[in-house]
Amino acid sequence: MIGKLKETIEQLPEKDAKPWLHLILIRLDQLTKIDVPKEDMIEEIQHIVQMIDHQPPPQTDFDMIHIAGSESTAGSLKVGLERNHMVIGFWEMFDIGPLGDSAVRQEWLQDNINIFEESIEEEFSRVFKKAIEELNQIPPHIPVVLWTADNAHEQIFHRYILHHLRNIENEVVLINATKGYGKLQQSKQFQPAHSGQIMPETLKVIFENDSKNILSLHARNQLSDEWLQLKETKDLLRLWRSGEIQGVREDYIDQELLHCAQNVQKDFANNEFVKAARIIGEMYGELEGRFNTAFLEYRLRTLAYKGYFNLKGIPKSMRHYSVRLKDREGEKA
Numbered sequence: 001m002i003g004k005l006k007e008t009i010e011q012l013p014e015k016d017a018k019p020w021l022h023l024i025l026i027r028l029d030q031l032t033k034i035d036v037p038k039e040d041m042i043e044e045i046q047h048i049v050q051m052i053d054h055q056p057p058p059q060t061d062f063d064m065i066h067i068a069g070s071e072s073t074a075g076s077l078k079v080g081l082e083r084n085h086m087v088i089g090f091w092e093m094f095d096i097g098p099l100g101d102s103a104v105r106q107e108w109l110q111d112n113i114n115i116f117e118e119s120i121e122e123e124f125s126r127v128f129k130k131a132i133e134e135l136n137q138i139p140p141h142i143p144v145v146l147w148t149a150d151n152a153h154e155q156i157f158h159r160y161i162l163h164h165l166r167n168i169e170n171e172v173v174l175i176n177a178t179k180g181y182g183k184l185q186q187s188k189q190f191q192p193a194h195s196g197q198i199m200p201e202t203l204k205v206i207f208e209n210d211s212k213n214i215l216s217l218h219a220r221n222q223l224s225d226e227w228l229q230l231k232e233t234k235d236l237l238r239l240w241r242s243g244e245i246q247g248v249r250e251d252y253i254d255q256e257l258l259h260c261a262q263n264v265q266k267d268f269a270n271n272e273f274v275k276a277a278r279i280i281g282e283m284y285g286e287l288e289g290r291f292n293t294a295f296l297e298y299r300l301r302t303l304a305y306k307g308y309f310n311l312k313g314i315p316k317s318m319r320h321y322s323v324r325l326k327d328r329e330g331e332k333a
Contacts, residue, residue, distance in 0.1 A: 064144075065086045065143070066086065066088070067145070067161055069092060069153060071127065073147060074087045076198065076203055077203055080200025080201055081200075091128050092153070093109075093113075093292055093294065095291075095292065099156075099231045100231045108236075113295070114294065114317045135164060138165075140169055142170060143170060143171040144172045145172075145207065146172060146174050148177070150179070152245055154194065155240050158223070159226050160227050162215075163224040163227040172214065172220060173210075173211060175207060177192065177198055177203065181198055181206060184205065193289045194289060197289070235249075253299060256283070257296070257303065258308060264279050264282055273322035273324045274322055279300060281293075283296050304323055309324060310324040310326060
């Protein structure tokens with residue numbers, strides 16, 4: 001199967017290969033979390049490979065434009081929607097860091113957040129700026145579909161986009177993927193907080209059900225103004241809670257993170273070092289995805305620098321270092 005998958009991906013243009021790879025990784029992660037048998041996982045990946053093999057030629061004329069706040073959501077939309085739908089995907093994390101000045105924001109992210117093997121600067125240059133260029137080239141006659149969900153990043157993101165598009169006359173549809181998923185009465189074991197957690201075929205159904213949710217000019221202006229208000233805030237961490245975007249201190253989850261690390265440490269004999277990725281994965285699950293893993297890693301690393309942990313390895317990513325809790329005297333816990 002791996003050989004067939006590799007061959008199929010290599011035959012795709014680079015811009016088409018990445019959404020499919022994102023989809024495969026997301027789907028494997030979802031299946032692992034619900035303990036799906038290995039045979040079913042293989043069957044699922046084979047199904048995706050068949051979908052890739054049967055893709056029609058690229059579409060050049062579009063009837064509708066979708067805007068998503070993550071590359072994973074954009075990838076799923078590209079797979080699930082008809083070929084006459086263009087998708088613009090952004091790379092951002094509006095739930096963390098300063099919002100007021102883009103240069104200050106980029107510097108804060110560069111100094112504090114580890115993202116894969118690429119620098120924040122490269123990601124901004126390659127993905128975010130390209131998406132802005134596509135946004136500025138939207139023809140005036142094509143309807144725009146803006147995707148959001150019940151999390152701080154996507155809620156802030158759609159306000160940012162509406163401010164950026166404040167002068168266009170295009171019809172704008174706003175779709176909340178979390179609420180759309182809830183209407184489908186899917187399994188209660190999985191309630192997505194992020195649109196990128198939803199499979200392509202389900203996103204398509206949500207779109208078909210909610211494609212008439214056209215924003216009024218008044219609603220668009222109000223949401224655009226809310227972005228301007230958010231830009232003035234000084235918070236470095238934001239939550240979506242009780243239907244509102246709320247700013248909190250960046251150490252908001254530190255005590256929970258320490259408690260989680262303590263529980264994970266108990267699974268290891270003789271107080272061994274624990275991979276940072278293990279603790280972050282546990283914490284991400286406990287918090288039901290309400291905080292992105294990049295922020296969790298930043299706080300774990302910060303706590304290590306403050307002396308709460310012994311540190312082993314170079315913390316250039318969560319997989320490159322391990323930690324071990326200290327006791328109050330600074331020795332091993």
